[in-house]
Amino acid sequence: MTEKSHDPNQMTGAAMIVRALIDHGVTDIFGYPGGAVLPIYDEIFQQSEVQHILVRHEQGAGHAAEGYARSTGKPGVVLVTSGPGATNMVTPLTDALMDSIPLVCITGQVPTHLIGNDAFQECDTVGITRPCTKHNWLVRDVNDLAKVLHEAFYVATSGRPGPVLVDVPKDVQFATGTYHPPRKSDVHVSYAPRVKGDATQIRKAVALLANAKRPVIYSGGGVINSGPEASKLLRELVEVTGFPITSTLMGLGAYPASGKNWLGMLGMHGTYEANMTMHDCDVMLCVGARFDDRITGRVDAFSPGSKKIHIDIDPSSINKNIRVDIPIIGDCGNILGDILQVFKAEARKPDIKQWWQQIAQWRARNSLFYKKNNDIILPQHAIQRLFELTRGKDTYITTEVGQHQMWAAQFFGFEEPHRWMTSGGLGTMGYGLPAAVGVQVAHPDSLVIDIAGDASVQMTIQEMSTAVQYELPIKIFILNNQYMGMVRQWQQLLHGNRLSHSYSEALPDFVKLAEAYGCVGIQALKPADLDGAIKEMIAVKRPVIFDCRVAALENCFPMIPSGKAHNEMLLPEQANDEATATAFAGGKALV
Amino acid sequence: MNQPASAYFIEDRHDPNETHTLSVLVQNEPGVLARVIGLFSGRGYNIESLTVSETESQKHLSRITIVTTGTPMVIEQIKHQLDRMIPVYRVVDMTLTRRSIERELAMVKVRGQGEHRVEALRLADAFRARVIDATTESFVFEITGNTDKINQFIDLMRPIGLVEVSRTGVAAIGRGPEGM
Structure with missing residues (x-):
């Protein structure tokens, strides 16, 4: 001993x-x-x-x-x-x-x-x-x-x-x-991930980018994973080339939502301009994304006329779903740096004025449009107000999974990487609340908000107790429509309006629930209450459950319907209310 | 294309399937075979044949030979998916190198009497199969060769009185002086 x-x-x-x-x-x-x-x-x-x-x-x-x-x-x-x-x-x-x-x-x-x-x-x-x-x-x-x-x-x-x-x-x-x-x-000698990109491939990529007439940059979560430097380089590349940029759900924040080249998110619930740009482009630069099925839509009609460059650290991401022309294996920060260097030395900003004019026409369709309502809080409006009222604050957003997640991605503008935590690939309901706990532990003085749905949040609601124990002032902002909204939306669109088990019959009183956990419950019922209630939530230095009662029937648009291509999006004005309304003939009132 | 109501895009792929033989050099550690097999079952890939054995015990290296079928895109995926596993050193597509030798060993039990025994021995001789067990009414033959040759031998033995077959699966190695 x-x-x-x-x-x-x-x-x-x-x-x-x-x-x-x-x-x-x-x-x-x-x-x-x-x-x-x-x-x-x-x-x-x-x-x-x-x-x-x-x-x-x-x-x-x-x-x-x-x-x-x-x-x-x-x-x-x-x-x-x-x-x-x-x-x-x-x-x-x-x-x-x-x-x-x-x-x-x-x-x-x-x-x-x-x-x-x-x-x-x-x-x-x-x-x-x-x-x-x-x-x-x-x-x-x-x-x-x-x-x-x-x-x-x-x-x-x-x-x-x-x-x-x-x-x-x-x-x-x-x-x-x-x-x-x-x-x-x-470390296993058999494990040696590749970081540096192949120089020949990088040169080929730059040549393609420099001669593009209708380019687009499509970035993903890999840019975030690579670290803040990769986001900086991505921004610089956008600046140097003047190219439009879109991003996957996981990649939001790598390029600022306020940036002038930003097209919004792409994919199933992405913007019209992002998806049309992807569809009609002649050169696509994919950085740290993986051509997931929520992104591509119908693969045989995915961006049919483009040459594709794909930067990814994982060779198995290459040619998994979509055949690409120039794969570059390595860390995207590293490769973006190399691309920038070669581009600056050998190429000039291509003239893509016409392309931007085309994009402006798509933008003018205003695909995130929704009808304002003075009586009922619309979920899109709630997120927009949350975004406006937290602007300039040190804010981190997590989400659960469903309609609220898509609305958050569409209407909350992310300016920086590492500020947006969402379950993208697996789509795990119940992710956001505990994720907010983790974020708040790492950033005790920041404003951490879980944008939640009434169904998702109940999957891991018990972690409110953790938040209270460790005095983690997380804010659970529930867009409460009393439905599993995304499930209902699919049932409406694809299953003949038969709303099988997607209505939350016996929701808890979230305000009382908050009190039971020893945190603060806030409720907003009308649009007029919203701003005041959000400000109150931000001001409270304790965990909050915010019960935001939103329109029960609102659906998430625009949307690429099943089996369709990027240029066949369903826009909000085409999604008629009648089809939606007949689904609720049972008399479940709004709100 | 008729699209059923689904949250997923269902597509028909019509690329023809190819058969490839992959040699995989792995660290011989607990669970490594389960990882490889789990990859195939989890991602819906086919295994036509699988052969595993430690080949360099000093370095704890095992060599896995897998015969698989799939479209060219799927075969490419399989190789990348194998290669990114932590204990995998190398994946070589022996079919693409076009310079590989493939061998399999089979033990074939045949039961019969009279003319059938004579015929069995005659065929075995033609295929250079050896008799490794014999009774008055049966033989066990040992035959080595590529998969086609063994299949052919087994087909010929069937009418004579094939009882059962045990096969090792394919082992493959590249021609020439270089290792994998």
């Missing part, structure tokens, strides 16, 4: 975990204790460098860590127990994998001699999470633990970021072994 105390690197597995977190600069983790992680919790108790945020459900820990990661660029760290603790993490891990969010999840496991025995709270964690992590490990020997933990951080944060999981049996947590600080040899 005395000998052990001489070597500071001799410690238990549990102590190694906490030490590794400190060595990787982790200051906050999200978790929930249980039998198989108690030794680690004991170590956490006896130190003060790593703050642990106790959630109310492991899924909440996962999404909080995602919000933390997305808003800081640092990996989010989660600590949960074996069995149900691990299975409850499946949704956030999958979510993080789809949206390329760096997460390090540490799970407890039953002692090694019990693995495979159907022991209490045992599950095959690495088996279950294999398809929803970038990589995962089961550590059977305490002397492997340090190496695995360091590798886990490296894998999560390098290349295309993503979630990783380290499963640590309880006996390994108790066992004593040798710790070492992070070092290069901790």
Whole structure:
């Protein structure tokens, strides 16, 4: 025993975990204790460098860590127990994998001699999470633990970021072994993500860009993941080339919404001008996006006349959905820098005045139009007011999934990257509230708002308790239309108006619910109340649930209908009210 | 194209399928085979044949040979998806290199008497199959060759009295002095 105390690197597995977190600069983790992680919790108790945020459900820990990661660029760290603790993490891990969010999840496991025995709270964690992590490990020997933990951080944060999981049996947590600080040899030699783009491809790309008549830049979440420098370079490229730019849901904020070349978001609920520009362009520069099916619409009619350049760090994103002409593998910040350099040295700003005139005509269609109403709050109006009243403030927005998410993307203008946290790929209802918890932990003095729907928010509402415990003044701005709005919209459009189980029959009183949790409840019923109520929400330095009662029947437009191409969008003025209204013949009143 | 009511765009792809043999060099660690197989099942790719064994025990390297079918776009995806797995060192499309040798071993049990036994032995000789077990009413043949040759041999044995077959799956290696 005395000998052990001489070597500071001799410690238990549990102590190694906490030490590794400190060595990787982790200051906050999200978790929930249980039998198989108690030794680690004991170590956490006896130190003060790593703050642990106790959630109310492991899924909440996962999404909080995602919000933390997305808003800081640092990996989010989660600590949960074996069995149900691990299975409850499946949704956030999958979510993080789809949206390329760096997460390090540490799970407890039953002692090694019990693995495979159907022991209490045992599950095959690495088996279950294999398809929803970038990589995962089961550590059977305490002397492997340090190496695995360091590798886990490296894998999560390098290349295309993503979630990783380290499963640590309880006996390994108790066992004593040798710790070492992070070092290069901790990483699989087989893992070497490519950062620098191929120079020949970059030259070809610049030649194409320089001669474009109808160009467009289509950027995505990869630009955000690459770090703030990539967004700066993207802005510079737009400036230098004068090209129009659109972005995916995940990429909002990389180019400012107030920028003059901004077309708005593209895709299924993107703007008319963005989608038409994509459809009719002759050169498309895709930066850190992946031609997802919500973006492309019908693939055989996707931007048929264009040459496509695709920058992505993940070679498997290339030619997955859409054949491209010039793929460039590498980090988009790095490659954007190279493109800019070559462009500035060898090319001039192409004359695309005619193209801009065409775009102006599309813009004039005003595809985000909605009819103002003095009696009922329209959800679009609510988001516009929220945006106006938070303008200039240090604001972070998270969302749940559904109509409110699309309206937020359409009507809230993002000026900076890392300010917009949403579940894009997986579409996880219940993401936004815990994500807001995570964002607020990372940015305690900022204004953090979860734009929510009445259905989504109930999936993880229990995390209000976490917000209250840690005095995290998150604002839950619920666009309450008493429906699963997006489900209803699809049922109206595609399933003969049969609104099967999309009406929320027994909603809680959100104001009372807020009070029950010990936070503040605010309600807005009429357009005239809205501004005052939002200002009140912003002013309150406590967690708030804001029940914004909006028009129940409003649908999200413009929209690319099923099986259609970008140039066949349904615009708001074409979406007639009658079809919508007949769906509500049952007499469910507005609001 | 008739589009059913769906939140997804359903498209028909008519590209013809191709068969490719992939050699995958991986770190031999727990779960690595499950990762590779899980990738195929999870993403809906086909496995026609799969052969795995450790090939360099000092370096803990295993070589996986996979025969798969798909459209050219899908084959390209499979290679990229394999390549981005953390314990995968290299993926080589042996079919694209056009310089590979493929071999498979099969053990074929045949039961019969009289003329059938003579015929079986005669065919085995023609295919250079060896007898590795014999009773008065059966043989087990060992045959090595490419997949087509083995299929052909099995087809010929069927009317003679084929009982069962055990095959190793395809192993592939490139011609010439270079390694993969």
